[in-house]
Amino acid sequence: MVQTQTLRAEAWKAIKEEKRPVVYTLDEPEKDDRNNLSLSQGNLANDKARVDLMQNRGKRLEAALTKQLDEKLLKQEPLNNRLIVDAIGVITSSWKEHYAKPCPEDLVKLMSDVGDLVGLFERQLRYESVCTDASRDLKIFADDNAEYCERKAKEARTVAVAYPQLVKRNEEMIVNHPVTIDSLSQKVTELENRRDNAKINIEATKMQKEAEASAPPSVRPKSFEETILPIPSMLANNFL
Incomplete structure (x- = not known):
């Protein structure tokens, strides 16, 4: 703010030095009242026009200088609040040391x-510190979130590549489903037939054993040893 006021004061000083009062020299007029009146009115009109021109040029020059100053200030680095606080502390300490007590009311x-x-x-510094910490945390979160999003995007791309194959496999399963069902039905039927035949054979064997057990001895079939005829003793001796 102080720097801005200083630059504006310098600008006004330059304007004043550049626009000095104009001194007009006139020839000695004839002693005529009407001629004197017309000359005085002409000089007043010219002076007024020049003053208006100077004011307009001064306003334009002030606007141009202000614009240049604003552009110059915008290009500069902003002041650090910590430096401002330290500078104010040094200045106020100097005031307290060099001004006699009691200090003037204006100074107080x-x-x-x-x-x-x-x-x-100082409050702004605390806010800036909190904002810095929050910004760091947000950056870490943003990096983690970006990594998470990238991982999810990679998984989505993998699924997108595998999806057509999955659809094709499902279509093949749907087409081959009736054939598979028929094949399974035939196998089930074969197994059921084998089971029924096994049950029949088991029942027949059981009934045959029960019939043999209940039949009289004379009807029972002889075993293989009983059907072999006895060898005569004479023949046996010859063989021996």
Whole structure:
């Protein structure tokens, strides 16, 4: 703010030095009242026009200088609040040391206002510290989120590549499903037939054993040993 006021004061000084009062020289007029009146009116009109021109040029020049100053300030790095607080502390300490007690009321009020300004900057510093920490945390979260999104995108691309194959496999299963069902039905039927035949054979064997057990001895069939005829003793001796 102080720098801006200083630059504007320098600009106005340049304007004043550039636009000095114009001194007009006139020839000695004839002693004529009407001629004197017309000349005086002409000089007043010219002076008014020149003053208006100077004012307009001054406004334009001030606007141009202000624009240049704003552009220059915008290109500069912003002041650090910590540096401002330290500088104000040095200045106020110098005031307290060099001004005799009691201090003037204006100085006391100024120091009070400056103290409020320092408090404002200190609160801003705390806010900046909190914002810095939050920004760091958000950056970490954003990096983690970006990694998570990239992983999900990779999985989605993998699924997108495998999806047509899955659809084709499902279509083949749907087409081959009746054939598979028929084949399974035939196998089930064969197994059921084998089971029924086994049951029949088991029942027949059981009935045959029961019939043999209930039949009289004379009807029972002889075993293989009983059907072999006895060898006569004479023949046996010859063989021996």
